[in-house]
Amino acid sequence: MFTIGHVARATDCKVQTIRYYEQIGLLPQAPRSEGNRRLYAQADIDRLAFIRHARELGFPLDAIRELLSLSDDPNQSCAAADAIARRQLDQVERRITGLVSLKTELMRMIEQCRGGKISDCRVIEVLSDHAQCVTENHQMTEAKP
Amino acid sequence: MFTIGHVARATDCKVQTIRYYEQIGLLPQAPRSEGNRRLYAQADIDRLAFIRHARELGFPLDAIRELLSLSDDPNQSCAAADAIARRQLDQVERRITGLVSLKTELMRMIEQCRGGKISDCRVIEVLSDHAQCVTENHQMTEAKP
DNA sequence: GGTTGCTTCTACAGCTACTGTAGATGTTAT
DNA sequence: ATAACATCTACAGTAGCTGTAGAAGCAACC
CATH class of the missing domain: 1.10.1660.10 (Multidrug-efflux Transporter Regulator; Chain: A; Domain 2)
Structure with missing residues (x-):
């Protein structure tokens, strides 16, 4: 113990x-x-x-609770667990896409920063544009009512 | 307006x-x-x-506040902006790495789950196995090049 | 056996990042 | 003018922790 x-x-x-x-x-x-x-x-x-x-x-803890309960009842269908996993995969893929474009922008800034000012910082423009395309169809699991 | x-x-x-x-x-x-x-x-x-x-x-909101300061304060010294951008880039890269392996895990889970029962569904098993591998690799993930 | 020092206990307050609600007031359409 | 809706302030509640206080357990050293 x-x-x-x-x-x-x-x-x-x-x-x-x-x-x-x-x-x-x-x-x-x-x-x-x-x-x-x-x-x-x-x-x-x-x-x-x-x-x-x-x-x-x-x-979220509710999804974890659901997964744990599914594992406690091994004769149930896998469909519910599968649906949870698919929702998470969707999330993860969108996060990766967003992070890759943020990475690109940060690298560009660091590059430009070498021996200058950041008077032409484009962080907001780049990511706010991307935000529109992302937020149209989807929503974060945690932010759900 | x-x-x-x-x-x-x-x-x-x-x-x-x-x-x-x-x-x-x-x-x-x-x-x-x-x-x-x-x-x-x-x-x-x-x-x-x-x-x-x-x-x-x-x-987190604090990191966002810092990113916003890059464009809010275009005359701030390049060294400060560079430090912020590099720190965020480091974060972003680590997140991408983590998310890519999580994506692989989720895809494997969905694959294994296809049309089965929980009794041969490996969702939970894969997740707890992966937890061990994540704990093991934690220091490698944190290590900087 | 006593003391030091760490762990664990309960209980509760505080944190982040929102989200909901009440009740009042502003705005718009019919 | 009245109904329907948007917005206002103020505050309470939510998830998922995290920290703190004060007491009690426990192991080690002298």
């Missing part, structure tokens, strides 16, 4: 965040030691690693 | 969010009409579109 501190180090996650996940039911109630400390097994570390990684991918 | 509602529609941004950005100084104080309504010019729409786009790319 592991302490909460060990689990936190193993998953690169704050102790408070683990307690928070328990509080909102994303992690099960941990059994306690004699002295009331939470005790964890390897399965808990795996589950938390999954949650943290999914968060890094940009999954 | 445009109303706040027009600007909101043009940038796919809530009216309250525009007022919030003004409040925290990300947008300038808008001049008011006779009846106290905020009035906006095209430049404000561009600026807001830039902010929204940068947010979608995952930049």
Whole structure:
């Protein structure tokens, strides 16, 4: 059995965040030691690693909850999990496109900056144009009501 | 001059969010009409579109504030602007790298999920495996050339 | 056995970046 | 003139944490 501190180090996650996940039911109630400390097994570390990684991918906690519940009920169809993954893939692709154009613009600025002023900075123009094309059809998962 | 509602529609941004950005100084104080309504010019729409786009790319407001300062302050020393641009470029590149590998993961997940049941769906498995690989490579990702 | 020092406990406040609501007022169309 | 809608201010609430206070557990050294 592991302490909460060990689990936190193993998953690169704050102790408070683990307690928070328990509080909102994303992690099960941990059994306690004699002295009331939470005790964890390897399965808990795996589950938390999954949650943290999914968060890094940009999954909101509700989607993670859904994925975890799907894994708890292994006879269900994969369609729901697939839909979540596809939504995230869509997001990721759009972010990559946007970041690549921002990268290009930043590189151009650094180039021009060599021995001059930045009086012709075009960051806003470049990215506001791109923003229009991006925001027409799509919306961030996190920003949803 | 445009109303706040027009600007909101043009940038796919809530009216309250525009007022919030003004409040925290990300947008300038808008001049008011006779009846106290905020009035906006095209430049404000561009600026807001830039902010929204940068947010979608995952930049925190502080980073956006810094990027905006590049175009707000065209006479600031080249060294300062260069430092900001380089720091942001570094961020952008790291994000792109991370997102590209996440994209690969998601595509693999969708591929493996096709037409199966959860019992042979590897979504969660792949995600927790990847979590381990991310933790392992964390220092490599952070390393600078 | 006592003391130091770290970890963990609960409880709650604060953070970022919004989002929603109430109630008043401005604006526009019929 | 009245209805319908937009905008105003002010403030409360949300997600997903993160920090802090103050107490208690625990391990090590003297």
